[in-house]
Amino acid sequence: MRLSTKGRYGLMAMYQLAIVYGEGPISIKSIADEEELSENYLEQLFSTLKKDGLIVSSRGAYGGYMLSRHPKEITVGDILRSLEGDNYPAECVSSDGFECKKEEMCATKLVLAKLKNGIDQVIDSITLQDMVEESNTINS
């Protein structure tokens, strides 16, 4: 039940974008340097995040990426679902159309559904804005 590096790196990178929100685009390279991540790997994650409308890009020199909307309008859930998919904590309770063989609601499925709900409660309630504000509080 672990997050992959996609989700983790994605969160870290989106947090960096949130910090500089409103100041124009920043490059993958600067984020990769800041967080000590692979530039090319981050690129793949950004491609996914862009496809899902969470960030926008501008090409050419002095180009880069920006959040597509205000940090308070982007949740951790938006980011994790974009990068990790919607199939947690198990296929049988995922919202992407899968159905387990036995159609009935089994005891285990009920537990997994509650777990999914608990996870969603947390990740959908935290925005990038919250992350920035809390981080400021801690480092003051």
Added chain:
Amino acid sequence: MRLSTKGRYGLMAMYQLAIVYGEGPISIKSIADEEELSENYLEQLFSTLKKDGLIVSSRGAYGGYMLSRHPKEITVGDILRSLEGDNYPAECVSSDGFECKKEEMCATKLVLAKLKNGIDQVIDSITLQDMVEESNTINS
């Protein structure tokens, strides 16, 4: 952020043990048949669950496995942590001694800690007894 088959099969099997709690041991084979799982694979899971004191076994003919204590004394969290380990949703907030390179509390770590907390809240609040009772409610 998906549960592996270990956690999922383990839950299913422990639920079967909970249903027959108090009626003596039942064999891996009967559970494997009931839930359509590999007998040898289940065996490995039971070995782990036994090591962690959640089940007890009796060997020889008419032997098998039983819960080590009352279903209301065993939580979903006990089972999942036994089979899947304690390193969710990421190493940097796991309770198994790992520490990430940057010692400081970063924004992402804070989020992951909240997520871990949310997950624990759910899985530690559901007992095998709850699973049995809820399942009875549904099928009546």
Added chain:
DNA sequence: ATTAATACCAACTAAATTACTTGGGTTTAT
């Protein structure tokens, strides 16, 4: 005593997933 049913155990393996890397191309400010 023999047999059948069971738990116990270690090592092997195929498939899938993860976490990248490689090697390009395209766009744009200067």
Added chain:
DNA sequence: ATAAACCCAAGTAATTTAGTTGGTATTAAT
């Protein structure tokens, strides 16, 4: 014209998952 960036597809090494294989040890029933 150049350099700095995004864009894109394919390849790959390492790890993890999900088992399988092939045994041994124990015990109830006969």
